[in-house]
Amino acid sequence: GEDVEQSLFLSVREGDSSVINCTYTDSSSTYLYWYKQEPGAGLQLLTYIFSNMDMKQDQRLTVLLNKKDKHLSLRIADTQTGDSAIYFCAEPALSGGYQKVTFGIGTKLQVIP
Amino acid sequence: EAGVAQSPRYKIIEKRQSVAFWCNPISGHATLYWYQQILGQGPKLLIQFQNNGVVDDSQLPKDRFSAERLKGVDSTLKIQPAKLEDSAVYLCASTELAFGEQYFGPGTRLTVT
Numbered sequence: 001g002e003d004v005e006q007s008l009f010l011s012v013r014e015g016d017s018s019v020i021n022c023t024y025t026d027s028s029s030t031y032l033y034w035y036k037q038e039p040g041a042g043l044q045l046l047t048y049i050f051s052n053m054d055m056k057q058d059q060r061l062t063v064l065l066n067k068k069d070k071h072l073s074l075r076i077a078d079t080q081t082g083d084s085a086i087y088f089c090a091e092p093a094l095s096g097g098y099q100k101v102t103f104g105i106g107t108k109l110q111v112i113p
Numbered sequence: 114e115a116g117v118a119q120s121p122r123y124k125i126i127e128k129r130q131s132v133a134f135w136c137n138p139i140s141g142h143a144t145l146y147w148y149q150q151i152l153g154q155g156p157k158l159l160i161q162f163q164n165n166g167v168v169d170d171s172q173l174p175k176d177r178f179s180a181e182r183l184k185g186v187d188s189t190l191k192i193q194p195a196k197l198e199d200s201a202v203y204l205c206a207s208t209e210l211a212f213g214e215q216y217f218g219p220g221t222r223l224t225v226t
Contacts, residue, residue, distance in 0.1 A: 004155075008153075033214075040219070041219055041220075042117070042204055042206070042217030042218050042219050042220050043156065043204070043206075043215075043217045044217065045214045045215070048214075088155055088156075092212065094212065095169075096168070097211060098144075098161065098163065098168045098169065098211045098212070099144075099208070099211060099212035099213070100158065100161070100169060101158070101215065103155030103156050103157075104155050105153070105154055105155050106153075106154070106155050
């Protein structure tokens with residue numbers, strides 16, 4: 001079955017770059033997600049990347065995908081205190097025409113002012 | 114556009130009691146998901162509906178958990194009887210189609226004592 005792994009915790013200083021890493025197992029996924037969860041809230045889609053792409057940039061966010069190693073990373077430039085949250089890597093798989101999403105354990109990002 | 118609504122936001126019960134959670138997805142969204150998120154872990158899918166039919170309930174502990182989605186709109190998730198290990202946040206999510214970005218509600222935090 002699918003398995004998504006992430007490190008648990010990352011601490012950075014405000015203004016520095018943050019890099020959150022993820023490994024996944026299902027190479028047939030058409031795309032991969034990054035979700036953000038702020039305290040007391042549900043998850044919110046932050047960005048995604050199609051599996052035929054190596055990189056996607058969206059303002060302060062850069063997603064890198066290494067399909068050979070099944071490694072996904074999320075880089076946040078100029079990290080702000082408002083970026084403090086838990087970040088989930090997620091891998092959707094199609095089964096019987098329906099999407100089933102496997103989430104990683106989540107990486108808690110702490111931004112120090 | 115209104116988001117996914119869930120109630121109650123918090124619930125504290127004793128073990129062996131019953132509890133029910135309610136979810137109202139985004140209007141027009143055909144697919145509805147219930148996830149269990151234990152503290153420090155990623156969301157785990159419990160059950161997935163397509164309109165009012167179940168497409169995946171393989172990880173639902175059917176001896177104590179039940180869910181329904183009458184008329185393909187609102188959904189309720191019930192636990193009877195609750196165990197200590199059911200303490201978690203129960204998240205509801207919906208998608209417009211059978212795949213794509215999931216929109217999450219704020220969750221219901223259940224504490225079983």
